[in-house]
Amino acid sequence: MLTQATQIVLVDDHRLFRSGMAALINSLPGYKIIYEASNGIELSRKLTSKTKPHILLLDINMPQMNGVDTAHWLKTNYPEVKIIVLSMFEDADKVLAMLKLGVKGYLLKDAEPHEFEQALHKVANNEVYFPQFVTKHLVYNINNAPGKIKLNSREVEFLKLAGTELTYKEIADQMCISARTVDGYRDQLFDKLQIKSRVGLVLYAIKNKLIEV
Structure with a gap:
């Protein structure tokens, strides 16, 4: 076909x-x-x-x-x-x-x-x-961001899962929350970290040793 x-x-x-x-x-x-x-x-x-x-x-x-x-x-x-x-x-x-x-x-x-x-x-x-x-x-850009930003435990959990191959919907299932709540975590982190892409979130997680590479 x-x-x-x-x-x-x-x-x-x-x-x-x-x-x-x-x-x-x-x-x-x-x-x-x-x-x-x-x-x-x-x-x-x-x-x-x-x-x-x-x-x-x-x-x-x-x-x-x-x-x-x-x-x-x-x-x-x-x-x-x-x-x-x-x-x-x-x-x-x-x-x-x-x-x-x-x-x-x-x-x-x-x-x-x-x-x-x-x-x-x-x-x-x-x-x-x-x-x-x-x-x-x-x-x-991440290394030169002003100040250390405090993240709560759920934001850290989301960041770790964002570094996997899971889709946002699969991340929601893994965290036992709705897709809308996952979108909220993502947008909240985008705002906190001044990042606008999933790649940026992953790099932030690597830099701060939340993800092992």
């Missing part, structure tokens, strides 16, 4: 780069570019509930509506679309800004083709893909 290809949209203002990326992705089994856009405004005109991709590859530096603003718009209007950031630079501030918006992956534009394929595979399978430099920025 044939399985449906993972549908991808590419948003980048450089036409030549888009052309090369589209050719690369369309050559990979199981993936298909369904359309392209040169910036966030063009994307907002093309993207509807019927033209919604599984994964969106998003450049950061674009005219009219850049990647950060586009990610904000997507989070508000299409939060289920998984974003992989494409960038020319290891810009710490922009890396952290995009992570706080819940992006699922981050790739430098000069990455090897196998890295693009690995990132697509992981994100398509509800995982995340962040290269070493992203982890480095996150760890630095």
Whole structure:
């Protein structure tokens, strides 16, 4: 039985780069570019509930509506679309800004083709893909956070479970609480720790020896 290809949209203002990326992705089994856009405004005109991709590859530096603003718009209007950031630079501030918006992956534009394929595979399978430099920025940000933050026992328990492969629903079952309560713990920790992604929570737990690696 044939399985449906993972549908991808590419948003980048450089036409030549888009052309090369589209050719690369369309050559990979199981993936298909369904359309392209040169910036966030063009994307907002093309993207509807019927033209919604599984994964969106998003450049950061674009005219009219850049990647950060586009990610904000997507989070508000299409939060289920998984974003992989494409960038020319290891810009710490922009890396952290995009992570706080819940992006699922981050790739430098000069990455090897196998890295693009690995990132697509992981994100398509509800995982995340962040290269070493992203982890480095996150760890630095956590190490330099002001003051030691006090967590209660249930928050610590949630953090430990967040470092496993359990879904949030499975974490709720494990803690014998509702999914809504788990969402509350997560959002509370996001606010306390100034973190906006599960990856950030896991890194915080590792840094504070709540999870053994």
